[in-house]
Amino acid sequence: MPGSPRLIGSEIYRRSSYGGRHPLAIPRVSLMLDLVRALGWLPEAAYVEALPATPAELARFHDPAYIAAVQRAEADRRVDPPVSERHHIGRGGNPVYPEVFSRPATACGATLTAVELLLGGPDAPSVVHSPAGGTHHGRRDRAAGFCYFNDPVLGILRLLDRGVARVLYVDLDAHHGDGVEDAFLDEPRVLTISIHERGRWPHSGTIGDQGRSRRNLPVPPGFNDSELAFLIEEAVVPLAEDFAPEAAVIQTGADGLADDPMSRLALSNRALWRAVARLKTLAPRVLVLGGGGYNPWAVARCWAGIWATLSASEIPARLPDAAERLLRAVEWRHSLARNPPERWFTELADPPNEGPVRAEIRAVAAAALGGVKAAVLIPALEQRRA
Ligand SMILES: [Zn+2]
Numbered sequence: 496m497p498g499s500p501r502l503i504g505s506e507i508y509r510r511s512s513y514g515g516r517h518p519l520a521i522p523r524v525s526l527m528l529d530l531v532r533a534l535g536w537l538p539e540a541a542y543v544e545a546l547p548a549t550p551a552e553l554a555r556f557h558d559p560a561y562i563a564a565v566q567r568a569e570a571d572r573r574v575d576p577p578v579s580e581r582h583h584i585g586r587g588g589n590p591v592y593p594e595v596f597s598r599p600a601t602a603c604g605a606t607l608t609a610v611e612l613l614l615g616g617p618d619a620p621s622v623v624h625s626p627a628g629g630t631h632h633g634r635r636d637r638a639a640g641f642c643y644f645n646d647p648v649l650g651i652l653r654l655l656d657r658g659v660a661r662v663l664y665v666d667l668d669a670h671h672g673d674g675v676e677d678a679f680l681d682e683p684r685v686l687t688i689s690i691h692e693r694g695r696w697p698h699s700g701t702i703g704d705q706g707r708s709r710r711n712l713p714v715p716p717g718f719n720d721s722e723l724a725f726l727i728e729e730a731v732v733p734l735a736e737d738f739a740p741e742a743a744v745i746q747t748g749a750d751g752l753a754d755d756p757m758s759r760l761a762l763s764n765r766a767l768w769r770a771v772a773r774l775k776t777l778a779p780r781v782l783v784l785g786g787g788g789y790n791p792w793a794v795a796r797c798w799a800g801i802w803a804t805l806s807a808s809e810i811p812a813r814l815p816d817a818a819e820r821l822l823r824a825v826e827w828r829h830s831l832a833r834n835p836p837e838r839w840f841t842e843l844a845d846p847p848n849e850g851p852v853r854a855e856i857r858a859v860a861a862a863a864l865g866g867v868k869a870a871v872l873i874p875a876l877e878q879r880r881a
Contacts, residue, residue, distance in 0.1 A: 500622040500805045501612055502537060503605045504528045505545040508627060511594035518588075518757065518789045519641055521827055524627045526795035527802075533817040534799065534843075536808040543612070545605035545627070547597055548649070552607060555656075556648045556678065558636035565643055569596035582637045589638035599643040602627040606646040606784065610653045613742065613780040622781045622805050626798045629746040629786030631672040632697065639674065640697065647744055648678045650782060654742050655684055663740035664688065665731060665774055667723075667767060668748025668786040669758035671700030675746075676709045683708060686738045688731055688863070690714060690723070692751070692758050702862045710734060710863040716759035718751065719850035720766035727770050730860040735777040743778035745771060747801055748786025753848060754793040754839075756831055763845035764797040768804045775805065791825050792839040800843055810843050818843075 509525035531537045550562045564582050568574045572593065574585045585591045602625075609623040625646075633645030651662050664679075666672030666689040676699075679685035685708055689700050693713030700711040712726055735743070747767055751760035775781045783805060788794030803810050814822070822840040826832075838845075 498618060498620060499541060500624060501541055501543055501609075501620050502531070502802055503543045503545050503609055503623060503625040503627075505601045505605065505627060507594060507598050507601050511598050512592065513590055513641070514592045515590075516828060517590060521789070521791040522825060523788060523791060523794050523798075524785070526791060526821065526825065527626055527798040529821050530795050530799040530818055531802050533815065533821055534808070534811075536799075536803060536806060541806070543608060545601050545608055545625070547600035548603035548607055548644075553600065553603060553644055553649070555652050556635060557644060561636040565596045565599075569594065584638055584643070587639070588641050589643060595643065599630060599633075602630055603644050603646040603649050606650040606782070607653055609782050610650050610657070613782060614654075614657050614659075621779060622775060622783065624783045624802055624805050626785035626801075628784035629668070629748060631666060631668060631746055631786060632670070632674045634674055635678075640670065642674065645674045645678065647672075647675045647746060647784060651675070651679065651685055651744060659741045659780075660684060661686070661738060661740045663735050663738055663743040663778060664746070665743065666690065666746040666748070666786075667751065667770060668746055669751040669755070669760050670695060670748070670787060671697055671711070671713075672746060673697050673699045676700065679708055680706070681708070686710070686734065686740070688712070688734060690726055692716065692718070692760050695758065702859060705863060705865070712859045712863050714760070714859060715853070715855055716761075718760040718762060719848045720763055720769075721849045722852050722856045723762060723766045723770055725852045725856060726860055727773050730863045732773070732777065733864065740778040742780040742782070743774060744782045744784065745774050746784045746786045747771060747798070749788030749794040749797040750786070752788075752790070752793050752797060752845070754845065755788060755790050756829060757787065757789045761848055763848045764793070764800050765844055765847050767797055768800050771801050772804050790829075790831060791827050792822055792835065795822075796839070796843050812842070814841055814843060
């Protein structure tokens with residue numbers, strides 16, 4: 496199927512887990528893949544099974560000593576305290592689990608394969624979806640925020656290495672895309688734009704953190720569908736048009752959804768689908784990644800709908816029986832799972848959450864575009880509320 500969108504996944508996500516009560520001990524990529532298959536949206540020719548990135552490929556960004564430490568952690572199923580301290584493996588939400596190297600290396604392999612597909616000549620797809628990707632907190636020599644390696648950084652570096660002149664990175668996760676931003680701070684060929692909840696870990700990406708290679712749009716709790724559409728149209732689109740990217744990488748963390756337990760943002764999945772539909776028009780080659788997302792029903796339905804958006808598949812008002820059965824079979828050890836709304840099993844689309852675009856959102860857009868008024872306006876707004 497030359498030219499048509501591709502979806503990259505891996506079976507490793509079905510058989511591995513972060514374990515215990517870790518927020519990522521839930522089905523995400525596997526459930527999404529099952530769902531799009533049950534909906535008949537994934538012809539065999541559109542699907543690509545990812546292979547793990549090699550240590551040499553990971554070393555394009557990561558410290559070889561760190562890569563070796565993660566490999567050793569997988570082999571030994573443990574890490575020594577000094578290694579844990581130095582590389583943040585086995586601490587801070589980054590557990591040692593049986594596939595602690597293979598699984599993140601596969602996410603990186605998926606992203607690198609996606610880049611190769613996008614650059615594959617005249618028959619290349621213009622859009623590739625890799626929902627396992629989007630591990631935006633990974634650092635050169637340490638794990639951070641459940642991310643061991645940083646597949647967006649590796650993907651962007653591969654694009655640059657292959658001669659792509661300008662790469663736009665747009666991060667829609669509820670958390671700041673700090674690892675990607677930092678990796679390209681001094682790289683004029685990359686522009687990173689992150690929309691995330693203000694005041695949330697990792698606490699970077701404030702309204703003052705704007706520069707030639709980075710723009711930050713920290714948003715308040717209650718962030719709604721209309722506000723995301725506003726920021727995309729009034730800030731991201733003009734910035735992107737000015738930058739004229741030859742490729743775009745979009746991180747679609749689903750933890751900004753109202754149904755997600757990790758953030759206080761209030762988006763419906765429709766808002767992310769609309770954002771992706773708009774963002775994919777901004778560059779001739781587009782790589783769509785996953786990211787956070789800690790409610791299995793919300794994240795799988797959201798990412799399935801993103802694939803529908805990319806592959807022009809029609810989203811039914813009510814899910815077919817096979818898809819409903821998949822969703823009803825999910826177990827989630829979380830208080831939200833005690834009394835789940837029926838629509839998590841029977842519908843793909845969330846109820847829309849349109850609302851007013853608050854003054855603070857307008858100020859955030861102005862700041863990202865370079866307006867100086869915003870820096871004055873935000874503290875005033877916050878004082879008034881206090
Ligand atoms: Zn996140």
